[in-house]
Amino acid sequence: MSSVSLLILGDGRFPSGGHAHSGGAEAAIAAGRVHDTATLEDFCRGRLATTGLVAASLAAAAATGYDPLLLDAAADARTPSPALRRVARKLGRQLMRAVRTTWPDPELDRLAAALPAGAHQPIVMGLAARAAGLTPHDAARAAAYDSVSGPVTAAIRLLGLDPFEATAVTARLTGDMENVAGEAAGHAARLPADGVDALPAASAPLLDITAEQHAAWPVRLFAS
Amino acid sequence: MTTAPPTAKAAQTPYTLNATARITAEAADGATDLPLLHSDGPFSFRRLRPYGSQAHICILNTMSAPHNGDRLNTEVIVGPGADLHVTSAAATVALPGPVPRHAALGVNLRVADHARLRWLPEPVISAAGSDLRQHIRIDLAPTARLVLSEQQILGRAHEPSGRLTSRITVRHGGRTLLDQHSAYGPGLPGWDGPAVLAGNHAVGQLLVIDPAYRDPQPDTQILDDIPVRAHGVITPLAGPGVLLTAVAPDAGDLQRCLDAAFAHLGLPNG
Amino acid sequence: MHLHHTDPALTDIIPPTAPRPGGRSGPLRIGLGGPVGAGKTATVAALCRRLRDTLSIAVVTNDIYTREDAEALLRQAVLPPERITAVETGACPHTAIRDDISANLEAVEDLQERIGDLDLVLIESGGDNLTATFSKGLIDHQIFLIDVAGGDDIPRKGGPGVTTADLLVINKTDLAPHVGADLSAMERDARAARGSLPVVLTCLKDQHGIEPVADWVCRRLADLTAARS
Numbered sequence: 001m002s003s004v005s006l007l008i009l010g011d012g013r014f015p016s017g018g019h020a021h022s023g024g025a026e027a028a029i030a031a032g033r034v035h036d037t038a039t040l041e042d043f044c045r046g047r048l049a050t051t052g053l054v055a056a057s058l059a060a061a062a063a064t065g066y067d068p069l070l071l072d073a074a075a076d077a078r079t080p081s082p083a084l085r086r087v088a089r090k091l092g093r094q095l096m097r098a099v100r101t102t103w104p105d106p107e108l109d110r111l112a113a114a115l116p117a118g119a120h121q122p123i124v125m126g127l128a129a130r131a132a133g134l135t136p137h138d139a140a141r142a143a144a145y146d147s148v149s150g151p152v153t154a155a156i157r158l159l160g161l162d163p164f165e166a167t168a169v170t171a172r173l174t175g176d177m178e179n180v181a182g183e184a185a186g187h188a189a190r191l192p193a194d195g196v197d198a199l200p201a202a203s204a205p206l207l208d209i210t211a212e213q214h215a216a217w218p219v220r221l222f223a224s
Numbered sequence: 225m226t227t228a229p230p231t232a233k234a235a236q237t238p239y240t241l242n243a244t245a246r247i248t249a250e251a252a253d254g255a256t257d258l259p260l261l262h263s264d265g266p267f268s269f270r271r272l273r274p275y276g277s278q279a280h281i282c283i284l285n286t287m288s289a290p291h292n293g294d295r296l297n298t299e300v301i302v303g304p305g306a307d308l309h310v311t312s313a314a315a316t317v318a319l320p321g322p323v324p325r326h327a328a329l330g331v332n333l334r335v336a337d338h339a340r341l342r343w344l345p346e347p348v349i350s351a352a353g354s355d356l357r358q359h360i361r362i363d364l365a366p367t368a369r370l371v372l373s374e375q376q377i378l379g380r381a382h383e384p385s386g387r388l389t390s391r392i393t394v395r396h397g398g399r400t401l402l403d404q405h406s407a408y409g410p411g412l413p414g415w416d417g418p419a420v421l422a423g424n425h426a427v428g429q430l431l432v433i434d435p436a437y438r439d440p441q442p443d444t445q446i447l448d449d450i451p452v453r454a455h456g457v458i459t460p461l462a463g464p465g466v467l468l469t470a471v472a473p474d475a476g477d478l479q480r481c482l483d484a485a486f487a488h489l490g491l492p493n494g
Numbered sequence: 495m496h497l498h499h500t501d502p503a504l505t506d507i508i509p510p511t512a513p514r515p516g517g518r519s520g521p522l523r524i525g526l527g528g529p530v531g532a533g534k535t536a537t538v539a540a541l542c543r544r545l546r547d548t549l550s551i552a553v554v555t556n557d558i559y560t561r562e563d564a565e566a567l568l569r570q571a572v573l574p575p576e577r578i579t580a581v582e583t584g585a586c587p588h589t590a591i592r593d594d595i596s597a598n599l600e601a602v603e604d605l606q607e608r609i610g611d612l613d614l615v616l617i618e619s620g621g622d623n624l625t626a627t628f629s630k631g632l633i634d635h636q637i638f639l640i641d642v643a644g645g646d647d648i649p650r651k652g653g654p655g656v657t658t659a660d661l662l663v664i665n666k667t668d669l670a671p672h673v674g675a676d677l678s679a680m681e682r683d684a685r686a687a688r689g690s691l692p693v694v695l696t697c698l699k700d701q702h703g704i705e706p707v708a709d710w711v712c713r714r715l716a717d718l719t720a721a722r723s
Contacts, residue, residue, distance in 0.1 A: 017596030020584035024419060033418035046414025049407075076462035077394075077403045080469065082444060085462060094596035157585040176413060201391060201403040204420040205427055205471050212444050212457040219561060223582035223597070 005132040008102070009125070010142045012149050017094035021087065022154030022222035023047060023147065027210035029158050037162075040155045041169045044148045045176060050204035052147030053180050054078050055122035056140040057199045060181075060188035062126025063139035068111050068119060074196040075120035081208040083215035085120075087224040093118030095125060105131035140184035144177040154222055238322030240293035241265050247298075249279055251305035251339070265289060265296055275309070283312040283345065290329055291321030292355050297330040300343075302368075304336040312345040315377070318386055320353035326387070331360040335368035347375035347426075347475060350409065354386030359393070366397035370433040370465075371491060373482060377475045378408055378425040385409045385425060394465075396433060401463040404429075421471055424454075426478035430468035430485045438464040447484050456481040458488060521552075521612035522718050523602065524711060525591060525628035527655055528639035530621030533665040533698060535563045537639060538618050540704035541711065542572035549613040549715070552577040552605040554598060556587050556620045563618060579605055587620025595632040602632075613715065624653030635714050637707065641666040646675035649684035657687050661710050667697045 008014065025043065028034040034043045054075075061071050079085045096118065100108050108127055111119055118124075122143045129139035148170055156166045187199055214220060243265020250257045256279035263269050266289035272280040290296050302308050318327060329348075335341045350356060364370055374392065378385035387409030394402040406427065408415045416423060437460065447456035447470070454477045456470035466489065470481035486493040526534050535555075542551055551573060555563040557580060564580035567573065579601045583590040590598055602615050617633055619626055628636045638659030640648045643666055649656055656662060662684055670677045677695065684693045694706035 013593065015594040015596060017594060017600075019586060019589050019594050020582045020597055022584065028418045033422050039418055042414060042417030043419045044414075046417040046419035049413040049415075050420060073399065074403070077400045080402060080404065080461055080467045081457075081459050082462075090600070094600060097596060097599065154584065197393065197400055197403065201393075201405040203404045203406055205406070205469050206422055206424075206455070207419055208459070208469050209455045209457050209471065212459060213446055213455075216444075216446060220582065221585040223584070 002133065005134055006129075006138045006142060009128060009132060009134070010145045010149075012153055014098065016098040017091055018146070018150055019153070020223045021091065021150055022158070022224065023150035024207045024210055024214075024224070025151035025154040026158060026220060026222045027214040028206075029155065031210070034155060035159065037165045037169055040152065040161070040166065041172060044151055044169060044173055046204060047151060047207065048144060048147050048173065048176055048180055050202040051207060052144050053184060053200050053202045055147055056143040056180050056184035057187045058120065058122040059126035059129065059143035060136040060140040060184045061191050061196075061199065062123045063130045063134065063136040064188050064191065065130065066188070066191050068123050068127060069114060070196050071123050072115065072119045074199055075123065078199075078201045078203070079120075080203075081211045083211045083224070084208065087211075088120040088122075089115075089118035090223075091118075091121035092124045095121055095128065099124065099128035099131065103128060103131040107131065136188045137181060137185040140181035140188070141177065144180045144184070148173055148177060158221070238293075240295070240321070240323055240325075241289055241291070242295045243267065244297040244299060245269070247281060247300045247308070247310070248303070249301070249306040249308040249339075250303040251277075251307070255279075256306045256308060265294075267296070267298060278307040278309050278340075280309045280311070283310065285312065285314050285316060288317075288319060290316070290327035290356060291319045292327050293321045293323035293325040294327045296328070297332070299332045300334065300341070302333075302335045302339040302341045305338045306336070307340045309342040310344070315346045315349050317349045317351055317380070318354040318356035318388065319351050320386070326355040326357050329356060329358045331358070332363075333360070333370075333372075334363045335365065335370060337365040337367045339365070340369040341371070343370070343372040345373070347377045347478075348388065348390075349377040349380055350386040350388035351380055352383045352386055354388075355409075356386070356388050358388070358390040360391070362392070362394045364394065364396045364433055367435055368433070369435070370431065372431045373428065374431075375426070375428040375475070375478055375482070376406070376408070377478075378421075378427075387411065392429070392431070394431070394433065396463060396465070399463075401433070401465060402431070402461055402467065424471040424473055426472045426475050428468070428470045428472075428478045428482055430470075430482055430489075431465065432467075432489060432491065433465035435464050437466060442466055445488055447481060447488065450481045450484050451477040453477060454481050456485065458485055520606055521550075521615050522635075522715050523615045523617060523633045524714065525617045525619060525633035525636040526639060527591070527619040527622065527626045527628060527636060527659070529623060529644055532621075532639040532641045532644060534618050534621070534639055535566050536698050537637075537663065537665065537696075537704070537707060538616050539567055539570050539572045540698050541616060541708060542567075544704050544708045545614070545711070546573060550609065550611050551614045551616065552609055552612055553579070554601045554605070554615065554617045555580045556583050556590050556598065556618060576608055577605065583620055588622050588626050591617070591619045591632060592627060592629045595629045598632050614711070624648070624651065624655050627654045627658060634718070635660040637661045637663055637710075639663045639665050641669070642675045642677065642680065643669045643673045646677075646680045649680050649687055652687045656684065658691075660691065661707070662688060662691065662693045663707060664693065664695045665698065667695050668699055
């Protein structure tokens with residue numbers, strides 16, 4: 001296991017299509033709910049505690065080697081917004097393409113063959129972490145970080161935020177991300193005993209609602 | 225109903241409420257019978273006039289509950305072909321209590337094949353200082369139908385919210401169709417921020433499961449005939465059901481979102 | 495003026511058997527990049543009209559604002575709608591064609607699945623600056639477009655697009671007298687900056703204005719066919 005692998009997986013420049021997704025930030029910015037670093041931090045904290053926790057748990061679960069198809073169904077049940085289900089699968093397919101080249105692994109090939117339209121992205125991330133020799137806890141860290149770094153990057157572009165201030169937002173959420181990753185790893189460890197229904201299902205009503213609104217916009221800069 | 229066992233320390237140990245109310249509905253000769261109607265704790269059931277083959281029960285909250293520390297359950301079984309409509313007469317107000325423990329409110333709904341349940345209670349209101357954890361578990365047979373609403377009001381008029389978490393788990397034909405967990409209130413990260421509620425203190429869901437939604441899957445509907453400060457979308461689930469997710473600044477606007485959703489879905493309201 | 499100038503040496507510039515990344519098969523992929531207003535969408539539209547009767551073509555657009563370019567192509571009805579796809583670029587059109595090509599690759603594969611027998615996929619970048627180039631993981635060849643009205647010093651300024659694209663198109667030659675641009679200086683500077691790489695000048699308003707570009711595209715297709723046989 002190498003911590004460098006975690007840096008590669010978590011790098012915002014990892015070519016898996018994430019740069020075109022704002023994680024709901026574009027809609028929140030358009031509505032005026034996010035307009036500076038303080039509101040961006042609130043946004044990220046809420047996203048991390050809800051969909052971020054679910055993503056981190058799915059990633060950690062997949063990294064334990066748990067059946068990714070069962071996890072994928074659990075992800076569907078936790079994603080009532082069809083726009084977000086589509087995005088999760090699209091990002092999952094794009095991440096799959098990238099990691100099959102970076103960390104070739106038969107488990108990735110099997111999942112790609114079983115779900116050609118894409119598995120939910122956190123599950124692919126978990127399997128990628130596994131292929132890269134990382135732990136479930138690290139997979140959860142990567143997913144938790146991903147749930148914050150996406151909106152922060154998008155906000156820098158959309159609001160013209162000072163990139164240092166925006167990066168400080170991410171840094172201030174380090175403790176939150178570690179907590180979420182720890183909780184997610186705990187859930188993943190109990191998975192064999194508890195089953196997928198025990199995985200967290202935290203939801204954020206506004207993320208679900210605005211994802212659908214955003215998908216209906218005639219013009220937008222970000223895919224989600 | 226039971227209370228915490230009296231012990232030698234009874235004088236120092238405040239009572240908490242443990243109650244499980246039960247309803248069983250069965251189809252019988254074009255009507256729906258209620259062979260078991262067991263009121264318990266704060267939940268008192270009243271039969272209202274049936275509507276065709278549909279039985280109608282109204283839940284009366286006959287005491288102040290839940291307080292922190294209370295353990296309340298409702299178990300409902302709707303047998304094959306039966307048709308049950310459940311409403312309530314008043315909001316459930318979660319209140320602070322004499323013990324530092326959260327209150328738990330469990331709702332278990334089982335609906336058999338060709339049966340129908342309309343579960344449309346009044347809102348749960350989280351009073352300042354309260355801590356309620358709610359879990360609604362729904363188990364539907366493949367041809368069962370369900371209409372369920374859930375409304376959460378965070379704080380009585382303009383007071384700060386208590387802590388209110390709610391999980392809704394829907395199993396349909398043995399697989400989990402929907403699993404959602406909300407957590408609002410003081411101390412929870414980001415709950416009132418721009419990703420989750422953004423200051424809206426009324427949250428609602430309307431869940432409709434019907435085999436007819438399998439084919440064709442309905443399209444997403446963004447509600448536009450609702451108050452400007454409210455937001456609501458009706459989305460198709462990854463299975464035969466749709467879900468309204470709505471947030472609003474207050475209970476009145478939230479109710480208007482639900483009314484609009486009933487109208488969009490062509491369902492009778494109330 | 496050499497409005498329909500075609501470089502006679504063009505055929506021999508690109509090695510016809512250049513290997514495709516990852517040993518990929520499928521249609522020829524050509525990227526079109528260039529600054530805003532250079533005429534990328536008009537060029538794509540003209541290429542489609544010129545080649546659609548003989549080739550099976552699809553287009554991926556990378557607009558800054560999603561769908562604008564795709565909708566322009568749809569309005570002009572240059573191809574049936576199922577052959578045109580738009581990709582969102584997250585306010586970074588540059589990234590989507592070079593640093594992280596995931597969404598564009600997806601779009602190409604979706605088109606291949608949907609249409610089946612494609613000969614040619616044109617990938618139009620969002621309007622960007624002179625440094626925009628395509629990843630070899632996404633395209634086989636790239637065309638860089640500049641226009642006369644953008645300033646006749648652009649070829650001299652260079653930049654990766656002007657100097658390294660497989661074909662440089664100097665578009666809107668008809669505007670030269672109106673904007674006081676020196677066409678021959680532009681062409682001379684471009685050739686100096688590009689060494690042996692080809693340059694063509696176009697005026698899409700003319701009836702056969704697209705011919706030099708269409709010819710070049712057809713030769714790249716012939717190269718690919720030859721390399722496969």
